[in-house]
Amino acid sequence: MCATCGCDDHQHSHHSHKTVVDVEQDILHQNNLLAERNRGYFEAKQIFAVNLVSSPGSGKTSLLVKTLTDLKDFLEFSVIEGDQQTTCDADRIHATGTKVTQINTGKGCHLDAHMVLHALQGMKPKDNSTLFIENVGNLVCPAMFDLGEKERVVIISVTEGDDKPLKYPDMFHSSTLCIINKIDLLPYVDFNVEKVKANALKVNHQLEIIELSCTSGEGMDKWYNWLKTKVHVSDLSYSY
Amino acid sequence: MCATCGCDDHQHSHHSHKTVVDVEQDILHQNNLLAERNRGYFEAKQIFAVNLVSSPGSGKTSLLVKTLTDLKDFLEFSVIEGDQQTTCDADRIHATGTKVTQINTGKGCHLDAHMVLHALQGMKPKDNSTLFIENVGNLVCPAMFDLGEKERVVIISVTEGDDKPLKYPDMFHSSTLCIINKIDLLPYVDFNVEKVKANALKVNHQLEIIELSCTSGEGMDKWYNWLKTKVHVSDLSYSY
Numbered sequence: 001m002c003a004t005c006g007c008d009d010h011q012h013s014h015h016s017h018k019t020v021v022d023v024e025q026d027i028l029h030q031n032n033l034l035a036e037r038n039r040g041y042f043e044a045k046q047i048f049a050v051n052l053v054s055s056p057g058s059g060k061t062s063l064l065v066k067t068l069t070d071l072k073d074f075l076e077f078s079v080i081e082g083d084q085q086t087t088c089d090a091d092r093i094h095a096t097g098t099k100v101t102q103i104n105t106g107k108g109c110h111l112d113a114h115m116v117l118h119a120l121q122g123m124k125p126k127d128n129s130t131l132f133i134e135n136v137g138n139l140v141c142p143a144m145f146d147l148g149e150k151e152r153v154v155i156i157s158v159t160e161g162d163d164k165p166l167k168y169p170d171m172f173h174s175s176t177l178c179i180i181n182k183i184d185l186l187p188y189v190d191f192n193v194e195k196v197k198a199n200a201l202k203v204n205h206q207l208e209i210i211e212l213s214c215t216s217g218e219g220m221d222k223w224y225n226w227l228k229t230k231v232h233v234s235d236l237s238y239s240y
Numbered sequence: 241m242c243a244t245c246g247c248d249d250h251q252h253s254h255h256s257h258k259t260v261v262d263v264e265q266d267i268l269h270q271n272n273l274l275a276e277r278n279r280g281y282f283e284a285k286q287i288f289a290v291n292l293v294s295s296p297g298s299g300k301t302s303l304l305v306k307t308l309t310d311l312k313d314f315l316e317f318s319v320i321e322g323d324q325q326t327t328c329d330a331d332r333i334h335a336t337g338t339k340v341t342q343i344n345t346g347k348g349c350h351l352d353a354h355m356v357l358h359a360l361q362g363m364k365p366k367d368n369s370t371l372f373i374e375n376v377g378n379l380v381c382p383a384m385f386d387l388g389e390k391e392r393v394v395i396i397s398v399t400e401g402d403d404k405p406l407k408y409p410d411m412f413h414s415s416t417l418c419i420i421n422k423i424d425l426l427p428y429v430d431f432n433v434e435k436v437k438a439n440a441l442k443v444n445h446q447l448e449i450i451e452l453s454c455t456s457g458e459g460m461d462k463w464y465n466w467l468k469t470k471v472h473v474s475d476l477s478y479s480y
Contacts, residue, residue, distance in 0.1 A: 023263045028431040055295040056379050056408060057400025084380065084421070102288065109349065109380040133344050139296050140324065140378050159399040159422065160297025166326050168296060168377070170347065182399065188428055 031145055036111035038148025041120060042131070048231045049131045051149035053171060055164075056137030058157040059181045061089045062130055062214045063223075071224060075231060076129035080119045082111040082136045089134065099123060109143040111135050130231055143170035149216040151230065157182040160188050162196035165203050172203045177210065179223065184213040262282030271385055274353035279390025280358060282371070288471045289371045291389035293411060295404075298397040299421045301329045302454045304372055305462075308336040311464060315471060316369035320359045322351040322376045327372065339363060350382040351375050370471055385408040391470065397422040399429050402436035405443050412443040417450065419463065424453040 042049045052060045061081075068077055078099040083087045090102035101119040103111060116133060125131050133149060135142045154175040156164055159182060165172040172178065178200050180193065197209055210226060212219030253285060282289045292300045301321075308317055318339040321329045341359045343351060356373060365371050373389060375382045375445035394415040396404055399422060402419030405412040412418065418440050420433065433451060441446055 019259075020263055020267065023260055027260065055297060055400075057295060057378070057397075083407050085409050086403070088403050088407060107384070109378075120323060136380065138293070138380050141381065144347070157297075157399060159397060159425070163326070165297055165330060167323050169325050170371055184344075185399070185425065185428055188425055201461065223261075233440050 025147065028144060031113050034117055035146035035148040038113055038116055038120065042148060042150065043118075045125070045127045045129075047125055047127070047129055047131050049133065049147075049149045049151075051133045051135060051137045051142075051147050051152045051153060052155065053142045053175065054137060054155035055138070055139045055157075055160060058155045058160065059138070059214055060134050060155055060161060061092055063155065063179070063181065065092055065096055066214045066220065067132075067223070067227070068098045070220070071227070072097065074228070076126050078125040078129060078131050079121060080111075080116060080131065080133045082115075082122075082134060084108070084136060099125070105136055109136060109138050109140075109149060109154070110145050112145050113147050116147045123152060130227070133197050139164070139168045139171050151176045153177045155179045155181050156196065158186050158191040158193070162192045162199060165196065165200040171205045172200050172207065175204070175207060177208045177226065180209065180211040182213055182215070183211050183218060184216040248453075262269060268384060269403075271353050274357055275386035275388040278353055278356055281389065282388060285363055285365070285367045285369075287367070287369055287371050289373065289387070289389040289391075291373045291375060291387050291392045292395065293375045293382045293392060293415065294377060295379045295397075295400060298377070298395045298400065299454055300374050300377070300395055301332055302418070303395065303421065304374060305332055305336055306454045307368035307372075307463070307467070308333065308338045308459065310460070313468070314336065314468070316366050318363060318365040318369060318371050320351075320356060320371065322355075322374060324348070337367070339420045345376055349376060349378050349380075350385050351387060352385050353387050356387045370467070376380065379404070379408045379411050385415050391416045393417045393419060395419045395421050396436070398426050398431040398433070402432045402439060405436065405440040409443045412440050412447065415444065415447060417448045417466065420449065420451040422453055422455070423451050423458060424456040428480075461476070 001177060018209055023202060054060050060176055064079060079093045079101045080176055081093060081100060083089060087102045090100045093100040101123045103115050120165055152175040154171050158180065180196065193211060200209060210219060210222045294300050306321060318335045321333060321340060321342045322345060323329060324345050327342045330340045331469055333340040341363045343355050343359060351373065373387055392415040394411050398420065420436065437449055440449060450459060450462045
């Protein structure tokens with residue numbers, strides 16, 4: 001029992017519980033409303049929107065740079081970049097010739113649907129295009145915030161350890177595709193690919209999984225095939 | 241301008257701004273009070289408390305396991321483990337013979353001072369011991385939550401990219417020591433050690449930096465020396 005307030009709850013803080021819960025629910029509810037609005041926008045313009053989530057440094061931006069470079073003659077792209085600070089990532093995307101908007105969240109730990117709505121209104125992505133939304137590097141908080149995306153892709157690199165899906169289940173549970181990145185480093189790290197796949201499927205048995213390396217290029221064809229198949233379905237219906 | 245509410249703020253959501261800001265301030269204020277309480281507890285028992293923060297998979301637990309194994313005959317240790325789910329890390333620590341308490345945060349993205357207070361009351365760490373608090377793997381949110389620790393150690397691995405201190409400045413700004421981990425992988429990744437050090441010092445010019453590898457053992461002596469020096473100062477004064 002807590003000696004400070006006498007409660008039995010290990011996870012609360014010493015403020016008005018009701019107020020905090022109410023505000024949290026309100027934030028998520030308002031986010032969900034704007035996520036639906038974004039979903040309507042994407043459906044109207046037949047935009048294939050992908051929310052990329054991962055820990056910092058798992059290779060989201062490198063994956064995007066390679067993808068944009070390799071596929072820009074086949075597909076129309078635009079990118080929204082989320083970071084606490086800097087325009088490093090937007091600069092890297094811009095160098096590929098792709099339209100990009102950087103969102104700096106400051107103290108914020110995730111993108112929300114409202115930030116994406118603003119970015120859409122500013123950048124006006126083309127009809128029948130693919131929009132990548134690179135979230136803030138954070139394997140926890142972005143899981144709770146629907147951006148209106150069609151697919152959520154969680155990226156894990158082989159240097160991060162094969163226990164991550166169990167330790168951060170919400171993100172793997174809410175994603176549709178898991179990319180296991182940096183497989184060129186497998187000879188140098190203690191990482192069991194079969195174990196991480198089993199762990200990820202334990203959390204989400206419908207999760208698709210692709211192993212690849214942006215550095216060696218191995219497995220990139222599987223990711224490109226996934227992307228092309230998703231984009232070229234006749235009707236990008238956003239009704240789940 | 242936001243077409244939904246007419247405001248100019250890209251970062252708010254569509255709920256009562258005042259309520260959210262009030263609740264956030266209240267949460268941080270209450271956390272700070274309990275952090276001071278923890279600080280008093282540590283000072284009274286001359287416990288050297290270290291808060292370990294990083295992205296998921298940068299090697300916090302591996303560093304602890306090696307440290308506890310190598311130094312357990314010289315120093316008295318206890319550990320608090322933070323994760324969203326599982327007792328994987330606590331099990332690894334327990335196997336070294338060290339007293340450990342696991343905190344599962346559920347949806348939560350960070351440890352707070354209240355959780356640590358509860359853990360302290362349960363585990364009762366010994367006088368003149370060293371307490372490692374391994375935070376939830378998250379380079380963003382734990383930066384805002386003082387746990388009452390004496391030192392905050394941010395760990396970054398060389399697979400994560402040398403731009404991370406600039407992109408996630410709060411964590412590097414609030415830490416006292418930065419460990420650059422997995423230097424055994426330097427030959428295989430595009431990571432400039434001098435650049436990451438310069439970026440980290442740009443954010444926090446007082447930051448100490450140690451490069452090491454838990455796998456090869458290179459640089460571990462510097463970390464052990466840092467630890468021994470900090471523990472063996474005659475008076476562990478917690479007045480900053």
